[in-house]
Amino acid sequence: MSASTTPDLLVQDRPAALRRLLARPELGSLIAAVAVFAVFAAAAEPFLRVSSLGTVLYAASTIGIMAVPVSLLMIGGEFDLSAGVLVTTAALTSSMVSYQFTAVTWVGVLVSLATTLAVGWFNGWMLGRTKLPSFIVTLGTFLMLTGANLGVTKAVSGTVSTKSIADMQGFETCRLLFASEVNIGGLTVKATVWWWLGLLAVGSWVLLRTRFGNWVFAVGGDASAARAVGVPVARTKTVLYLGVGFGAWVLGQHLLFSFDTVQSGEGVGNELIYIVAAVIGGCLITGGYGSVVGSALGALIFGMASKGIIYAQWNPDWFKFFLGAMLLLAALLNAYVKRRAERGPR
Amino acid sequence: MSASTTPDLLVQDRPAALRRLLARPELGSLIAAVAVFAVFAAAAEPFLRVSSLGTVLYAASTIGIMAVPVSLLMIGGEFDLSAGVLVTTAALTSSMVSYQFTAVTWVGVLVSLATTLAVGWFNGWMLGRTKLPSFIVTLGTFLMLTGANLGVTKAVSGTVSTKSIADMQGFETCRLLFASEVNIGGLTVKATVWWWLGLLAVGSWVLLRTRFGNWVFAVGGDASAARAVGVPVARTKTVLYLGVGFGAWVLGQHLLFSFDTVQSGEGVGNELIYIVAAVIGGCLITGGYGSVVGSALGALIFGMASKGIIYAQWNPDWFKFFLGAMLLLAALLNAYVKRRAERGPR
């Protein structure tokens, strides 16, 4: 009765826009990343050198490449425990196909892509068909891939690591694509960094600007509501798993072409690091909320913390302790910033 | 108008009771466990020997002791990634306290209990205070404990494993309680089996028959709804974490008193196995549904599969592959049975 005309209606634009900015899921992680950087810049003199920056960026990129599709998958409400070993599978396949058939390495690279996509598709298909939780499905894939990595490698090569393919045709061009490095004013930027940035841009654009991205949010937020309004839930999730397969392929090729040989037992445990990066970056573990850029910040935080402790020469026995504490503090700061932002500018 | 009197109203009791039985979360896992047993009974002659049964039971019990509190926690909607290393922390604390203070081992055992409960309480408290996802909180604890296990052990003992306490007072009684074995008609039953059965009975009773159990289902199913009707959500979750601490304590003491010394790097990765047992046993990863008995069946399935492959002498290179396939098949069978049961006796 009295409130029919409020004069401040006109200024409501600004707070809303500001709030929209503040409510972005990545704001908190950005501030957390800056804080972690500040800590190590103060604690470790070598941390600020250009060459160290390259090392940290490289470490972050090898996590970040996978964190992009993994965060998309988590926004879509699912896990992938097989992501870590799938990277090794990608590298092994590529290496063994090239070597055994004495083919140009590109053949191996493409067969590897087909393999990782097939595994991704299998995960998505199992999920859709069986309605089992993705935790169990991808745990099964994880164990089976771990076993197959070892079993196939031993059966084919006779040892647990592959033979070197450095002298094969196509190796150099592949290396250029996946494992080269450029020097920009003293800063060594590895190829993975470019891949990371590229995936980041594409992933973020897809998530925020396309119909498919809308579906990703929806299937993660409430799959049955999404289904009710006509979103193809199973298909969306399968595509997300294909994305993880693609990421694993890129990283796997990097491993192969920068290290020549591949150990069949590696990659186990990395799946958790990818999830950690996504969660520190603001993804909800239950799905429906998060951002791709955040996952990149999460990867950066993880990369900075794990290498920063080395640069700072803190007692190596306590390495994991410091790492855990840094991650927890980063997550706390992130949450604090987000809550402040939501409460609004009072 | 026409359906006012249906003569079959009287027989509705039976189908309802039957359905209630069929809808029990553990039915599927029971059948899956029987199936896994049948497979190995057929594939591996030594699997059926009494002595083998003892080995399988022992393997299952060391998973099952932790799977009980972990499944309760998962029904309550939370994760605990620190559960695996917490076991090691429990063993280390007990050993080091006894040794350093040259105290009766019971002192160490009690200090260890206080420690694991404190860690559990910390997890619950952080969760309630910070509203961070439990994945991140317990990941932080996980890393910090891993680091502290190593750091403290090295600082105290000078090496990465503890000194033997086998010659200390109280060791024998502790061993009797935590690491003894009884021979029942050729079947060697380790103390862990009794602990497992005890925890199982208590856990299941608490979940199904007490007010607290009701709260566990509620906070896992919908925490805000639970809060709205007056359930103390944070306190319930903290108690669940205390339960995990208790389980870790039991298993840690077993570890110490059956192996005399403890390596500080152990336990990493086991948290996932506990979660796997709970999930195979029918717990929803998102909370609100599951059973303690199911987690025991999950532990049994895991124990049977991982040891059965050895008894069957399948190619050891492919061990993990077989394990993954068995788990996936068990989960599939579980889901299939459950869906059949829900569709009703048509």
Next chain:
Amino acid sequence: AGCSSTGGRRAEEARAKAVAAGGSAVTTPRWKVAMVTHAGPGDAFWDSVRKGAEQAAAKDNITFLYSNDAQTQNQVQLVQAAIDQKVDGLLVTLAKGDAMADVLGKARAAGIPVITINSGQEFSAKFGALTHIGQDESAAGQAAGAELASRGRRNVLCVIHEQGNVGQEERCSGAQSKAGGSFQVLYVNGTDMPDARAAISAKLQADPSIDTVLTLSGPMAATGMQAVQDAHRGVELDTFDLGPQVVAGLKSGTVGFAVDQQPYLQGYEGVDLLWLYKSNLDMLGGGKPVATGPQILTKDNADALAEYVARGTR
């Protein structure tokens, strides 16, 4: 006091009153040496390596930095981080062979002398390392195999506690090549002792003809002993590497023999040789690999070893 007990720390203190603490006795500037290994966290073997290195560093007035990661790419990043820190010398394990080529090239370009330790002898010279200090894993395996053969073990079970670990595979296959009789491999989870114990028990139950269990580390030997006990059969346990329980086992006869590669020596010599190189351009053996093993230890050595093992330097 009522809570007092026998054994424990007081006993230890009584046993060993003091170990003379030697300060540095050299006049060279304070150099910085980094060691990057492929060890998992909390591994007793690597702890001995570190102890040796730290001891030598203290003696040689060197700042010693240690880091480790079991995954190839991470170990490479750690080496890179050491280069970023401009260390004066680098000790690296080459378990992953080829993977280290690039980053060691960078170390050379940065003028950092490198000595490789432990494993990867065949790559050492190729990557421009000054020398290699360690034990050839295949040779160690073969030594173990020969010893097994001479003891007349006919059916051996080799327990690998880290699936896909090259060094462990080499030890087993080396042993297999010389052991003669039947030879099997079992994979167990090295971070879960109860599970490993049950797995070894299961294997012994499944195949009653197994007469020897060969483990690849000190702690795993202790677990193997438990499993052998569970089996209630006359199975002999042999192992690579040492540990308090292994020595106790040697003494009591439950462990047949242990193949040692003297990890302490690898760390100590690594740092010391780097110091010698930097201060006097010395290189032991003219850069040929320095072997620290294999050394076969049996009941006869047990008594002498006990003290050093308890100290964590053997």
Next chain:
Amino acid sequence: MNDALSPGGELLSLVGVGKSYGTVRALEDVSLTLRAGEISCVLGDNGAGKSTLIKIIAGLHQHDEGTYTVGGEEVRFDSPRQALDLGIATVYQDLAVVPLMPVWRNFFLGSERGMRRWGGLRLAADGMRATTREALARMGIDLHDVDRPIGTLSGGQRQCVAIARAVHFGAKVLILDEPTAALGVKQSGVVLKYVTAARDAGLGVVLITHNPHHAHLVGDHFTLLKRGRMAGSHPRAEIGLEQLTTEMAGGSDLAELSHELARPSVADPLEPPVSRETRETREERPQP
């Protein structure tokens, strides 16, 4: 007789449809025909099977018995997508919105609009925001910030989004499950206006409501469900508001109730006896 009432061709029809959830028999032998330009009301007690019926029509569930034809062809939808593609838009009782997603993304969910410049790949986000804002404003909900998560809207506001969405995307058939339940008097009026407008535009509307006033105001045909079975099917001409209310209340009516409430002197009103009549509304029967 029905023919006289039908202003258009048959859009969809259900014949003898049945559906069970496990052992719960939710629907049995229900038939319904929807014609273009007709509002068909489905009425019934709580648990009578109304939502189940429309979920079958919308493709969210599948029927176990009977036939379902759309435009003369028998169908069996695997997913609501197929129903949507045939022009059947639905407002579900439990809303089908994704709480954490912004209002405008929810509005367009499943029917996103692409930008022509990007080959339809890129979302026309600004246009979608504006459309959402307008569609809501027309219902009397002036939501400036359509980027708010829809979970932070009030119950009625969420309901309005779901209705506006269905109206916006409904091509031939509009299905509304208790659309006005959470709405205020004014918003209810707007929704009823929409419903009649849709009818006048030649759409067929299936409307579920517990409000006999609303039902009688707009309905052309009334189907009564009782414990999963059809308890009556009347064209508008055959039934008055009074009779409708009586049928919906299962014998008692609101007037009687108000009479009762005016004299609150029941013996123990907190414990009314379980009458034979309430017994009759038991909704759950095992299958034979």
Next chain:
Amino acid sequence: MNDALSPGGELLSLVGVGKSYGTVRALEDVSLTLRAGEISCVLGDNGAGKSTLIKIIAGLHQHDEGTYTVGGEEVRFDSPRQALDLGIATVYQDLAVVPLMPVWRNFFLGSERGMRRWGGLRLAADGMRATTREALARMGIDLHDVDRPIGTLSGGQRQCVAIARAVHFGAKVLILDEPTAALGVKQSGVVLKYVTAARDAGLGVVLITHNPHHAHLVGDHFTLLKRGRMAGSHPRAEIGLEQLTTEMAGGSDLAELSHELARPSVADPLEPPVSRETRETREERPQP
């Protein structure tokens, strides 16, 4: 004047209460007093702030401004538990049930009944099942299998469980947020009977409803909210059904609407112009 109407002592009162969600101002300067044996209706448009108001009373949210007193003492609840302990039972609009839990466990959630034999530790499950069954039967919902997950009940059935629960555990104050929204005519009648019975038993009731008929039937006092502010507060004596409906509809009333609907000849009814009046109902304003 109010005193004449109050049949009992003051149970709770809000004075000048305000509440913001982030930048959304949901309530501003709202006052309300509830007396024993009184039914106080809160009315208002969608998004007016009704649910926010009762969430503050129930202890689910905290107020930012003003004072809230219960039984004369100022309170500030940290959790709904504290309100429950003071005898304030609530039915929330979004229900607060846990979908996967059986009906009977939901019914007793937070107020479980223990067995005396076990020192109250062990749940008296059978008794609880029976109580649940009875309480629902009294509302005309005959649910044989109370072990069904509550998520499988129909919308109205779930609503009935929530109401039955509040009635069962309500000691002094009963708060109902649109309890009859999803209910059929008969069930609505039962609920209204409960409400009056509770009043007669000396409880205070806060009732939110969009149905002016229901409100007028039972309400003793009417508080009108508009965009988070109080737009009126009338004792029953001062306001008739007609006036109430008009106020609730913000000017237009149902009669007029039915008039309009009867002649569906609006120019473009699917696109009604955004009138000045709907503009007025914008619910969201930034804070100064």
